[in-house]
Amino acid sequence: MEEIKASMAGSVWKINVSVGAEVVEAQDVVILESMKMEIPISAVGNGVVTELKVKEGDFVNEGDVLVIIE
């Protein structure tokens, strides 16, 4: 299991994957938006999305878990 975490505080602008989707290393899974900047958050390994912890528009803090992949 791998937790994909927010690298900064901001709002969830886009979620590029859904539960069951296969992701590969370095693929952008979520795009956060903060202070006029969009920051893509990418997967660190290959796997399948098992849970989305956030939805678009949510506010997250640095270190919050966004997506879980197995």
Place this chain on the structure above:
Amino acid sequence: MVTKLLIANRGEIAARIIRTCKKMNIPCVAVYSEADQNAPYVSMADEAYLLGGPKVNESYLHVEKILEIAKKANCDSIHPGYGFLSENADFARSCSRAGLTFIGPNPDIIEKMGNKVEARKLMEAAGLPLVKGLSRPLINLEDASKSAAEIGYPVMLKAAAGGGGIGMQAVWNEEDLIAAFSGNQKRAEMFFGNGDMFIEKLIEKPRHIEIQVLADQFGEAVYLWERECSIQRRNQKVVEEAPSPFLDEDTRINMGQSAVRAIKEIGYQNAGTIEFLVDEQQQFYFLEMNTRLQVEHPITEEITGLDLVELQIRVASGEKLALTQADIKREGHAIEVRIYAEDPVTFFPSPGTITSLILPENEYIRHELGVHGASIVSPFYDPMIAKMIVKGDTRNEAIDNLSSALEGYQINGIKTNIPLLLDISKHPAFREGDTTTDFIDKHLKN
């Protein structure tokens, strides 16, 4: 006449404009979003009105609401600051339709300067030197490749509607161009809704040097020397200084006079800034014109002793320029650093709550603040929360003063770029004036 002024902005620049209003005895009105209720500028103004929710389209970009408040509060003028609506030609038109004086140039010029290909054409006709390139969009890859060969590699591939460093790529040969063309076109289409690309000769080791100009409504204009703003991250300025450590006196005067001739030619009014790229041989080329007050205007104020906001208000009121070129002095050296709420290494934003703010104080230090010691820095707006301007009789003295001031500058609770600014101020290459636009990558990244 400006008898009551609404400031359509927030943060440090709103506070800056309020200070000049107080000095000139002009009552001023602040507007704020729900996220800014406790911001320092809100309590500084004579009156303050809530615009709406924290998002910019519910607040600082909400034109109808801003005009409604201006009317309700009996304002006759609007200062747009920088960013937000300051370079929005339709907003300037709406102000004049509502009988309000927009403190800035006329809307047609704002509109033309907003498109890079249009601005190139206009300034070429007004006699400014341009980087060798095309003043028209590229038709296709074949056209791009033919044009690049004519101009000579390396070239810069740019989006016509681009800004903020997006849609721009240096290309060193035909192979690179083929690889870059369609991707950049798609990106421009996606970001700006306009895939038009154009091409310019790449200036190697460029410096970013800009001329502050000011014109009245009677065709008189002056320049207030230059600012060098080469030290940038993500193509946004971090450190600015005046005078430039690089320009020789002949080039400096030549740039100023060329800028004044150009703005007279196009009938420009109010304050503006012409940005140039300057190459290693001191050749200068028009880059773009900002038709508003600039973030870094305080360094010009520090070396000239003038108040740019006051001058903007006076010329917008219909007063003649009381200054001739010979009246504009240049004394000492000023450096501005922008304090960003961001990680000093990755430059990722760092919103949060400030738990304490300790400012260095000295006669050579000027602060421009958008926050106080318990502010919530929200994720909705630009990460720049404050600026510090430091002076010295010489550049070396200003740098010494900057380093010691930064050592005493403490913001707790959020991450800021102060460690990066301190590294820049203490770097031997900065001291030597080796301030090209790749400074941070070249000297501070391992």
